[in-house]
Amino acid sequence: MNRTSVSSSNLRSVGYDQDNRILEIEFNSNSVYRYFDVPSSIHANLMNASSHGKYFHRNIKDVYRYEQVR
Template sequence: MNRVPVSSSNLSSVGYNESKQVLEIEFNGGRVYQYFDVPKRIHKELMNAASHGKYFHRNIEDNYRYDQIK
């Protein structure tokens, strides 16, 4: 999945597969997680958030099933 770099103290890059509703996040330090059944709206809001890290912690982290892939 292609990820886009983001300016964040926590997140390094973000990717999204709309057809599968999979959000992929690379954290600073290199860990990569995929979050499942994430609506397009959540991805859009994350990318437009003033703070990507705060949005992630408030709206994604404990709300979606995930797997660490790297």
């Protein structure tokens, strides 16, 4: 999945697979997680948030099923 770099103290890059509703986030720790059944609006809001990290913690973390990829 292609990811887009973001300017964040926690997140390094974000990708989204619209067909499968999978959000993939690479953290600055080099770990990568995939979040499942994420609506495209959540991805859009994350990318447009003034703080990507705060948006992630408030709206994605512990809300969507996930797996660590790396």
